Amino acid sequence: MQYLFIIPRTLWKILFMLNFALALIILSPLIYLFFNKKEFFKKSYNLTRFLSHWLVFVPGIILNIKRETPANQLPKTAIYCSNHSSYLDIILAFVVIKNHFISLGKKQLEKVPILRMFFKNVHILVDRKSVSSSHRAFLRLAKYLDNGTSILVFPEGTISNSGQLLAFKNGAFKLAIDKQVPIVPITFLNNWKLLQNGGFLKAKGRPGICRIVVHKPIYTTGMSEKDLLSLRTQVYDVISKELNNYNAGN
Numbered sequence: 001m002q003y004l005f006i007i008p009r010t011l012w013k014i015l016f017m018l019n020f021a022l023a024l025i026i027l028s029p030l031i032y033l034f035f036n037k038k039e040f041f042k043k044s045y046n047l048t049r050f051l052s053h054w055l056v057f058v059p060g061i062i063l064n065i066k067r068e069t070p071a072n073q074l075p076k077t078a079i080y081c082s083n084h085s086s087y088l089d090i091i092l093a094f095v096v097i098k099n100h101f102i103s104l105g106k107k108q109l110e111k112v113p114i115l116r117m118f119f120k121n122v123h124i125l126v127d128r129k130s131v132s133s134s135h136r137a138f139l140r141l142a143k144y145l146d147n148g149t150s151i152l153v154f155p156e157g158t159i160s161n162s163g164q165l166l167a168f169k170n171g172a173f174k175l176a177i178d179k180q181v182p183i184v185p186i187t188f189l190n191n192w193k194l195l196q197n198g199g200f201l202k203a204k205g206r207p208g209i210c211r212i213v214v215h216k217p218i219y220t221t222g223m224s225e226k227d228l229l230s231l232r233t234q235v236y237d238v239i240s241k242e243l244n245n246y247n248a249g250n
Helices: 004-034 039-059 090-098 106-109 113-122 131-145 169-181 224-249
Strands: 062-067 077-082 101-106 124-126 150-153 183-188 207-212
Touching: 039 062, 039 090, 062 090, 077 090, 077 169, 077 224, 090 101, 090 183, 090 207, 090 224, 101 131, 124 131, 124 207, 131 150, 150 169, 169 183, 169 224, 183 224
Parallel strands: 062 207, 077 150, 077 183, 101 124, 101 150
Antiparallel strands: 183 207
16 A cells, blocks of 8 residues: 555655755855855855745645744744754754754765755754764854854754654753753654655655644753753653654544
8 A cells, every 4th residue: 555655755755856956056146155155154044044935835845833932032042952853854943943043964964065055164064973073063062152143953863764752862951051051842743754764765755734843941040960861851851742742643
């Protein structure tokens, strides 16, 4: 029965990729300008948000965003922590988070010319297999927080192919405590069902409603390193509970 879905989901993925390529080609002059000159780096965020809306609208992805705190009442500087089950998570983060932020990307993105400009110049690329690379990346993130810029971290450190929440790494939570900045958890409930990581033919791919929850901030004021485990657990439980409630009803 699953084989019946191979053709439509493959055609949809081709549409998604062609739309992605077309958007990058059309916007390439602005991308080259905004992502190569430091004076335009903040303007690049608005361009990325526009591109992200384009990338999901054309292939038929509709957003359903639940905000436990209005976007204009979220902390100006925060660490956004999200589950990671699809490449859609990265695209949609720029739709969901309205304040300028910096994100981490895999070092392998350096091999893709236009994406290299997105991440190497404006965001941060990291080799997750290298302890020293990860350490340098978090030192750079700390400087952005010091300057009042929010950051986005996927604390699982990798993509879950089945939507199952994986264990969290400590880095984001140590950073939040060190800099005394709040964490805003984000739950992407069903991105993996719309664009699944995995084989091109076997993995899921289709239009549909993308359901997202932006949770209340968790403040770290007064926390110390001894609170790291409890903070990590608290954020994990918020996202895990939301996922479990959604999956129980679907």
